[in-house]
Amino acid sequence: MIWLDAHCHLANLASALPFEAAFKEANEKGIKGFLSNALTKEELKWYAANAARYGIIYSAGVHPNFPPCDLEYADIARLCQQQRLWAVGEIGLDRMNKDFSAMQQGFIQQLDLAAEHKLPVVLHIVGHQQAAYEILREYPLRYLIHGYAGSTEAFRLFLKLDAYFTISERVLKKDKTLLLSEMLESKRYLFETDITRYYLTQGEINPLLRLIDLAETVSQRYGTGISELKAIQYDNYLLLRGIK
C-alpha cells in the first residue's frame, strides 16, 4: 500500500529546491503517487519533460482565482485531446473573484470539456458552495474536491455527488473539527500537501514529507490507525481514477 499526495504543484516546487533528492526521499518513505497540477504554460513544459520519468500524473485547468495562472481554455482542450491529463482542474468557484459570471462561464466550459473526454475533475471551491453544487450535479463526473475547508453543511451536499475530498492542513484548525470528523466518517478522503514554492517554510528540507505528518496528526487526533487511513486513501485513488 502506498501513500499518495492527491494534490500538489510539483513543477512549481521544482523551481525552488533540488527536486530529484526530495522526490527520491518521499518515495523511500512510501509516498509513491502524486496527482500534480499545472497552473502555467511554463509548468506544462516541466511536466512534458519530467512527468513520465518521475511517474507523476497531472491535471491542468484555468483556475478561478490565481492571477499567475496563464492557462487558457485552448491549452486545456489541447491537453485533453493529446490525452496528457488524468483530470481537468483545478477549476471551480472562488469568492475572491469578483467577476462571478465570467468565472462561472469558464467553469462550465471546462466541465463540458471534462465530460466530453470522460475525465475526472479537480475542484477548487472557496465560497459559492451552493452555486457550485447546483452546477456540478448536472454532470455525471467524478470529482476530487481539493483542500476543502468550507461549511460542514455544504460538505454533506457534495457527498451526494460522485466526489472525493482531500484532507489538508486547513482542516486541522480547531473550528474544522466537525468537518474533519465527517470527512473521516465518509471514508471518501485522500491526503494532500498542495505544496508550491510559495508555501515553503524557512529551513524546511523536504516539504513532500508533510503528507505523512498530516496523516499522523489525523491518526493521533481521531484514533484512526495509520494503516486504515492509508488503505482508504489508496482505495479512493483507484475509484477516482476508475481503476476499481
Ligand SMILES: [Zn+2]
Ligand atoms: Zn492547488
